[in-house]
Amino acid sequence: MADLLNALAVAGKSALGFQAIFFALLAIGINVQFGYAGLLNFGQIAFAMLGGFGIAISVSKWGLPFWVGVLVGILAAVVLALLLGLPTLRLRADYLAIATIATAEGLRLLFRSVSATPVTNGTRGLSAFNGDFIALAPWNTSRRYSILGTSWSGGELWVALVGWILVILGSLLVFALMRSPWGRVLKSIREDEDAVRSLGKNVYVYKMQALVLGGVFGALGGMVYAVGTGSAIPDQYQNANTFLAYAALILGGAARVLGPVIGAMLLLFILQFADTGLRLLISNGVIPEDLLSSTDVAQIRFVLVGVGLMLLLIFRPQGIFGDRREVMLDAR
Amino acid sequence: MTHAGNRARRHGRRSGPTGSPQRPRGRGRPPSGHRVVVRLLLVLTFGLGLAAFAPGLAHAETEETEATEVLNGTLQTSLSGPIEDVQVEVTTADGDEIDSVETDENGRWSVDLPGPGQYVVTIDEGDLPDGVTLAAGDSRTVTVDEGRRQAVLIGLTDGSRNSGGGSVRAVQLLVDGIRFGLLIAMAAVGLSLIFGTTGLTNFAHGELVTIGAVAAWYINVQGGVPLIPATLLAMLVGAAVGALNELGLWRPLRRRGTGLIAALVVSIGLSLLLRYLVQVVYGGRSSPFQGAQSGRAQDYGLFTMTDNDFYSIVISVVVLLLVAVMLQRTKIGKAMRAVSDNRDLAASSGIDVNRVILFVWMMGGALAALGGVLLGLSDQVQWDMGFRLLLLMFAGVTLGGLGTAYGALVGSLIVGVFVQMSTLVIPNDVKYVGGLLLLIVILVIRPQGILGSRARVG
Numbered sequence: 001m002a003d004l005l006n007a008l009a010v011a012g013k014s015a016l017g018f019q020a021i022f023f024a025l026l027a028i029g030i031n032v033q034f035g036y037a038g039l040l041n042f043g044q045i046a047f048a049m050l051g052g053f054g055i056a057i058s059v060s061k062w063g064l065p066f067w068v069g070v071l072v073g074i075l076a077a078v079v080l081a082l083l084l085g086l087p088t089l090r091l092r093a094d095y096l097a098i099a100t101i102a103t104a105e106g107l108r109l110l111f112r113s114v115s116a117t118p119v120t121n122g123t124r125g126l127s128a129f130n131g132d133f134i135a136l137a138p139w140n141t142s143r144r145y146s147i148l149g150t151s152w153s154g155g156e157l158w159v160a161l162v163g164w165i166l167v168i169l170g171s172l173l174v175f176a177l178m179r180s181p182w183g184r185v186l187k188s189i190r191e192d193e194d195a196v197r198s199l200g201k202n203v204y205v206y207k208m209q210a211l212v213l214g215g216v217f218g219a220l221g222g223m224v225y226a227v228g229t230g231s232a233i234p235d236q237y238q239n240a241n242t243f244l245a246y247a248a249l250i251l252g253g254a255a256r257v258l259g260p261v262i263g264a265m266l267l268l269f270i271l272q273f274a275d276t277g278l279r280l281l282i283s284n285g286v287i288p289e290d291l292l293s294s295t296d297v298a299q300i301r302f303v304l305v306g307v308g309l310m311l312l313l314i315f316r317p318q319g320i321f322g323d324r325r326e327v328m329l330d331a332r
Numbered sequence: 333m334t335h336a337g338n339r340a341r342r343h344g345r346r347s348g349p350t351g352s353p354q355r356p357r358g359r360g361r362p363p364s365g366h367r368v369v370v371r372l373l374l375v376l377t378f379g380l381g382l383a384a385f386a387p388g389l390a391h392a393e394t395e396e397t398e399a400t401e402v403l404n405g406t407l408q409t410s411l412s413g414p415i416e417d418v419q420v421e422v423t424t425a426d427g428d429e430i431d432s433v434e435t436d437e438n439g440r441w442s443v444d445l446p447g448p449g450q451y452v453v454t455i456d457e458g459d460l461p462d463g464v465t466l467a468a469g470d471s472r473t474v475t476v477d478e479g480r481r482q483a484v485l486i487g488l489t490d491g492s493r494n495s496g497g498g499s500v501r502a503v504q505l506l507v508d509g510i511r512f513g514l515l516i517a518m519a520a521v522g523l524s525l526i527f528g529t530t531g532l533t534n535f536a537h538g539e540l541v542t543i544g545a546v547a548a549w550y551i552n553v554q555g556g557v558p559l560i561p562a563t564l565l566a567m568l569v570g571a572a573v574g575a576l577n578e579l580g581l582w583r584p585l586r587r588r589g590t591g592l593i594a595a596l597v598v599s600i601g602l603s604l605l606l607r608y609l610v611q612v613v614y615g616g617r618s619s620p621f622q623g624a625q626s627g628r629a630q631d632y633g634l635f636t637m638t639d640n641d642f643y644s645i646v647i648s649v650v651v652l653l654l655v656a657v658m659l660q661r662t663k664i665g666k667a668m669r670a671v672s673d674n675r676d677l678a679a680s681s682g683i684d685v686n687r688v689i690l691f692v693w694m695m696g697g698a699l700a701a702l703g704g705v706l707l708g709l710s711d712q713v714q715w716d717m718g719f720r721l722l723l724l725m726f727a728g729v730t731l732g733g734l735g736t737a738y739g740a741l742v743g744s745l746i747v748g749v750f751v752q753m754s755t756l757v758i759p760n761d762v763k764y765v766g767g768l769l770l771l772i773v774i775l776v777i778r779p780q781g782i783l784g785s786r787a788r789v790g
Contacts, residue, residue: 040593042600087776093593094533095779098726099772101535105723106768113762239719240608243600250597292612299608306605313598314585 003280005149011273013150018228020268021163022048022221026245027252027260028170029217034246035254036178037210038190040093043084043100044245046107047215048222049237050076053111055223056232057119059129066132070223077219081212089207104239112234125233133227134158156228163224167261170217175257177213186210187255240302247305250312253322263319271301401476403451404442405484407435414439415488418459425450425473450475453484464488504635505752511641511710513728513748514648519703520725520740521655522574522696528672528735529689531592532582535599537700538722539606540577544570544701545708545717546614553622562621563705567698574697577602578690603719611715618714621705644706651702652741655695659737664691672735724751724764727771733781742782747771 014020026044033039054073058064064072084103088096111120120126134141134155141154152160177183188196189203197203226232244267245260252263278297281287292300318324403422408414414437421432422443430451435441445451454471466488476482523537548566551557557565581602585595629636659665667688670678679685700718707717724747732743747767754766774781 038593040596084772087772087779091775091779094596095730095775097533097596098730099775102723102726102768102771105720106765110762110765113759113765115759115762240604243604246597246600296612299612302604302608303612306601306603306608309601309604310598313594313601314588314590317594 007273007276007280009149010276011269012148013152014272015265015269016160016164017156017268018159018163018224020264021160021167022225022228023241023245023248023268024167024261024264025163025170025217025221025224026242027249027264028167028174029214029221030245030249031214031254031256031260032174032177032210032217033214035249035256035259036183036190037186037207038093039089039207039211039214040097041100041211041214042097042239042242043102043104044214044218045222045237045239045242046100046104047077047080047218048225048241049104049107049111049234050080051219051222052226052232052237053120053126053222054219055226056126056129059132060126061119066129069129073219073223074216077215078212081215082208085208085211089204089211101239101242104237104242108234108237108239111237120232120234123233123235125231125236127231129232130227130230159224159228163228166220166224170220171257171261178257182206182209240305243309244302244305247309247312250309250317250319253319255323255326256319256321259319259321262321266320267305271304274304275301401445401448402442402481403445403453403474403476403484404440404481405453405486406439407441407455407486407488408439415461415464419456421454421456423452423454425452427452445476448476453486455486460488500634502753502756505755506749507635507637508641509749509752510745511645511648511748512752513745514645514652515703515706516721516724516728516748517652517741517744518648518706519700519721520728520744521652521737522692522699523725524729524732524735524740525668525672525692525737526689526696527729528737529668529675529685529692530582530586532599533592533596535596535722536577536603536606537696537725538718538720539603539610540570540573540697540700540718541704541707541721542607542610542715542718543573543704544697545704545713546610546715547701548705549614549619549621549708549713553619556622559621559623559705563702566705567701570697570699570701570704571694572697574693574695574700575690577697578693582693583686583689607716607719614713614715616715618712620712621708640709644709647702648706651699655699655737656741664688668692669737672737720764723771724748724767727767727774729781730771730779731774731781733783736781736783739781739783 026048029047030041030044033041051073054076055066055069058069058072059066080103084096084100088099110116112123114122116122137154137158139154139157141158144151144153145157146152178187185196185201185206189201189206193203196206222237225236229236245264248263248267249260250263251267252261253259275297278287278292278300279294282289282292282294282297312319318326405420406414407418407420414435416435416437416439418435418439418441419432420435420441420443422430422445424430430445431443433441433443450473452471452473455466457466460466466486472484472486474482474484519537519541522540523534526532526534526537544566547569548559548562551565552559552562555562581598582595585598590598629638630642657665659669667678667683668691670681670683671685671688675685678688703721704718707721711717725744728744728747729740730743731746732739732741747770750770751763751767755763758766
């Protein structure tokens with residue numbers, strides 16, 4: 001019973017920690033692109049990587065202040081979105097999907113390559129760039145605080161606080177935008193692009209704006225993650241993370257303002273609970289070591305996400321909060 | 333899922349092919365890159381020659397026990413051999429002369445230094461034999477750390493490498509690229525046909541490759557079966573997995589009327605599920621097949637190739653020809669092309685569409701498995717090999733034209749050659765990036781691909 005409570009507490013902490021914020025911001029971005037505009041961005045993690053490395057490179061390689069690094073990261077994400085959108089947004093949805101997933105993998109390979117080592121430190125990545133930000137915390141960041149049976153360092157708390165403020169501001173922005181004429185055009189592009197075009201709207205520009213906005217959210221997510229872990233390593237930004245964010249979005253409900261936020265918290269809770277639970281069962285000998293060793297548990301979360309994505313899409317594509325009519329998408 | 337033919341009617345505006353930022357980059361690179369490569373090659377031959385003539389050098393360089401600092405090097409090119417009697421002058425960074433020596437009969441020279449610091453090494457261009465010129469300037473500035481024997485590389489050209497070294501490497505890479513391209517093509521034919529017949533962009537196709545390779549590995553290494561029968565068994569496994577995909581998942585989904593985008597995300601979920609299951613079962617390591625180490629590379633004049641690579645090319649060509657003959661001549665092949673072209677028309681002329689799709693899945697699975705085994709032969713078996721190949725498959729399929737079998741073949745071949753040849757210009761560890769860049773450039777210039785029809789893309 002104590003184990004169970006402990007597992008619940010650990011899972012609860014991760015549902016509120018910076019990783020949940022990371023996925024929530026990624027999913028908010030995907031929500032703008034996929035949920036409202038119907039764009040399939042499978043390379044959201046690339047935007048996050050640019051965000052994270054934007055800060056990391058600016059601060060630890062170029063010696064710029066932290067906030068300039070934030071600007072650099074956002075700018076990089078905007079440029080990437082423009083570059084990706086230019087060729088693909090006029091084509092069918094799956095072309096954008098292929099181009100973005102290829103870009104995300106390509107960028108990661110580039111960042112971890114030997115030739116990029118002078119800038120990104122290759123596979124070892126960069127660290128020690130979040131000092132300026134942590135120093136802003138109004139409380140002592142060096143001691144640990146105990147909240148509801150979980151232990152948080154002061155730094156973690158600060159990152160989580162700022163991160164959740166970001167999430168709330170982002171959600172408010174999305175809420176306001178989607179009530180505006182701009183948001184209505186975006187939603188109608190998702191439903192019937194030709195109809196919108198015949199009303200004289202420039203569909204291409206609207207899609208591009210959605211892609212850029214979503215990309216900026218992705219970059220902010222990457223920044224929270226990089227600051228939270230205190231390091232930026234190319235291999236942290238694996239492609240599978242994009243689909244964790246998709247799973248969070250679809251679980252919560254696409255095309256709903258709070259869908260991605262609730263989805264990310266829930267997803268992280270489930271994954272962390274499964275993780276801790278499985279490790280416990282293995283160490284107690286309930287699951288024999290030959291069947292599943294504790295080193296494999298980290299992989300199980302992706303298996304779970306894969307199964308979850310499939311089941312959700314097949315049986316409940318609207319997730320928890322969504323409207324089924326809004327998410328029954330077909331390729332144009 | 334809607335069929336491609338239905339979607340073709342809903343077209344949007346096509347992208348304008350001009351004014352893209354990528355295009356000039358793609359065209360402008362090779363000539364300047366070639367020069368860089370020639371220079372690199374030269375330094376390489378130089379370094380190799382140096383290693384050959386001074387075998388102890390590598391050790392001496394790292395050994396910190398020696399108190400004195402030494403600068404040394406070897407002057408030679410592949411055509412002229414070691415170059416004798418060339419004056420080498422070493423000065424400090426301020427211009428004070430330390431010593432001036434001449435190269436010996438092995439082209440070697442060595443100068444003792446008074447201490448660590450920056451030095452300038454200058455060679456007399458007039459002493460070089462006819463036809464040999466300096467690749468860069470006649471002097472190099474080097475920084476010598478304490479206690480180091482520092483080798484100095486001075487680039488020389490003997491005129492041979494434009495026709496010799498550079499192009500030999502290019503031919504070698506071309507052959508490598510053809511092997512790799514054929515391999516991609518084999519895996520991608522299924523991907524393209526599945527897209528053509530069902531409209532599904534199958535992101536889980538890479539896992540068919542991985543499963544094929546891993547199945548062959550288990551049969552071969554754990555089961556002790558020789559590689560060729562193990563490969564055949566793995567192809568059966570691949571076909572079975574393909575059939576299971578269709579019967580267990582995609583056919584019911586089509587019946588439910590699941591949208592294409594939903595189906596696409598489902599295939600992503602399936603891909604994650606299978607990929608990480610393979611990692612749990614097989615582990616994160618990479619290991620080779622048993623009894624397949626082909627050791628020495630055979631010399632074919634302009635290029636060298638291991639026996640494995642040779643058989644890999646032969647097998648791919650034969651299999652792809654068989655696929656082509658099947659598509660062209662047999663009843664089921666014609667039916668496949670018909671369904672791919674227009675499913676409703678095919679169905680109304682009496683073709684059992686579901687049977688054809690099942691067959692496409694089985695064939696795609698078997699071919700992907702074979703591709704996986706061949707990839708495992710050259711790059712070892714890894715849990716995410718298929719996923720990494722998937723992106724190149726997409727590049728090939730898109731280049732050739734989504735949905736066409738022959739397009740996948742042509743496109744994959746080009747992508748394979750491009751990826752290997754791009755290492756002439758870019759470092760080896762980012763060569764996949766070149767392929768992915770190519771994909772995006774294709775989308776700008778000709779999104780329907782080489783053999784694709786325009787109506788599909790809008």
